[in-house]
Amino acid sequence: MEPIIGDPIASFTDLLLDTVCMVDVSGRFVFVSAACENLFGFTQQEMIGKLMIDLVAPVDRERTLAAARNIMNGLSHINFENRYVRKDGGIVHIMWSARWSETHQLRVAVARDVTALKQAQAMQAALYAISEAAHASEDLVDLFERSHAIIGELLPAACFGVALFDASGQQLDFAYLVERDVPSNAAIMRLLCDEVLLRRAALLLEPGTAEVLSAPLRAAANDMAGSALAVPLATPQGIVGVIALRTGAAGTHYTAADRDLLLFVADQLAATIERKQLHAQMRFMAMHDELTRLPNRRLFDDRLDTALARAHRQHEGLSLLFIDLDRFKHVNDQYGHACGDILLQQVARRIASCLRDTDTLARMGGDEFVVLLENISPPSDAALVMEKIHQALAAPVELGEGRQLQISVSVGMAHYPEHGDSRQQLVSHADKAMYAAKTIGALGEPAA
Missing domain, CATH: 3.30.70.270 (Reverse transcriptase/Diguanylate cyclase domain)
Structure with a gap:
């Protein structure tokens, strides 16, 4: 195949920090600049010939294809945002500017990594959303349903669970556990929560992980599709519970940045849980006999x-x-x-x-x-x-x-x-x- 563009121009594009991509009518990459490896994790040679849509995060594929059709119909697209799955399974947020070359029958696009910006925006949005959910929710289950929706907008959360200590402060039980499009496996979620309590720190779990784990958790991790993430719900008074997530899809993985984002959300949620538990306890005490726990x-x-x-x-x-x-x-x-x-x-x-x-x-x-x-x-x-x-x-x-x-x-x-x-x-x-x-x-x- 003849080169799409001359070598001098290609060398100039390799100097750019943003990634230059060219995609043919069939949707395959025919040229990418050197910056692609930082952005996607694939080398230039690995990306040539790949279908563009195969790298797009599943939740963004439909609107990405719609945008591609508009570009091929002659509409320039500026600042289009979507998410791609990197070679290592991590999610990268990309802002594109693209147009169609009728002469060469190619979509020519420039891609910029906006992951850090999106994470900062996500943290701010999560702070407002959790605060609003705290005021709007009637009880803890309602709060967790709203939190699931909020976190699901930020991270893959096919399986989402919140485990809290019981009144004795000894037993950890799931106050909320939802598994969507994944085989039901509450056991691995419980093992995750127990490990987080033991470490008193977040845990990012993947098949074949190098983490030192208990034998049951390591076996569960090796049988797991995708990855799992669990963080403590910590307050100044101590840990009140654990949030645990699973991606549910093979090839989709959480990153250290995802862990940091969930830790931030967990801090806001833990304070809300503690406050709601205190209010619930006060309401219970006002309406029940302290000795027998019966209605008063x-x-x-x-x-x-x-x-x-x-x-x-x-x-x-x-x-x-x-x-x-x-x-x-x-x-x-x-x-x-x-x-x-x-x-x-x-x-x-x-x-x-x-x-x-x-x-x-x-x-x-x-x-x-x-x-x-x-x-x-x-x-x-x-x-x-x-x-x-x-x-x-x-x-x-x-x-x-x-x-x-x-x-x-x-x-x-x-x-x-x-x-x-x-x-x-x-x-x-x-x-x-x-x-x-x-x-x-x-x-x-x-x-x-």
């Missing part, structure tokens, strides 16, 4: 009001059980308040074991509990639940140090609509019925 009076009142409105609308019944421990003051006086607390926790667990997931058990204060039974009819069904509770509490309660205590409870019932159609009426009726049951129980006790 405020939350119970709200649930009962909602249940009454629903029962009225759907013409259904509901029942309340008002439960009071017998002789609880005697337990505190004889064994101490620590044992009294253990007793309340045990009682709460046993009562809860008698209920459906749709029922509500709340601690009203002291030794008083109340149960809300929705969609229950006739009232005899509520009596069956009451009997189950008595049976569950019949076994002695372990108070520690080998001490056991036999307990009993007094229970009062109220039914909607028979005993009222408001929260105040139903609670008052159940409370009075409970005291009546306690009086009958006291009368039946043997004299001391």
Whole structure:
């Protein structure tokens, strides 16, 4: 083949820092300047004859082909941006200026590496996007869904997971894990997260990596298509979790620059997670009993009001059980308040074991509990639940140090609509019925 351009001109183009490319009608490179190796990772000889579109990142191929058609139709294209996959699998952002040579039947283009600029812009955009997501999201799952979309615009994220510590701060569990267009493999994501926690540093994982890894993680890496990236979610108070990504596509790899970008995003996200967890904890404390972790009076009142409105609308019944421990003051006086607390926790667990997931058990204060039974009819069904509770509490309660205590409870019932159609009426009726049951129980006790 005759050279496209004379040797003197070719030598001048090799002096340029930007890359000069020429592509024929079939879309193959017929000339590239020496700067191509810095840009694409391929030598000039390796690029000649390659299809241009094969080097374009898959997500940008359709619009790149559309731009190529416009250029061949005589439209000059200035500052067109797309992403290419380098020889090493990394992504490079390129800005092109191109036009069509009708005489030579070639697209002539100049390519400039704008990766550093795009990364700086991406960091700024991510900062704003995460901040906006933090304010707009209703909970952590919503935040992670929005974060997945944000990070997916910056990095390949066919698999995206966020693992957080549980309340004990010991167990790491996935609060969010989505795998798209990749074989499901949560095991490698968990291994990644465990390794990041062990190192307390980011980990970029590829098949055949030189990193010193545990045997299970090395085996998983060698079987993995593409690469994986995981970084800690770190706050000034410590690590709260890990973000883990996988490309999912063979030949697509993360780079050190991608790692730095994800670390930047993780810093913003970690602060948001910590703040939302604190707010969630404060909301929980405001609506739950600290000792038993049950709903408190405020939350119970709200649930009962909602249940009454629903029962009225759907013409259904509901029942309340008002439960009071017998002789609880005697337990505190004889064994101490620590044992009294253990007793309340045990009682709460046993009562809860008698209920459906749709029922509500709340601690009203002291030794008083109340149960809300929705969609229950006739009232005899509520009596069956009451009997189950008595049976569950019949076994002695372990108070520690080998001490056991036999307990009993007094229970009062109220039914909607028979005993009222408001929260105040139903609670008052159940409370009075409970005291009546306690009086009958006291009368039946043997004299001391």
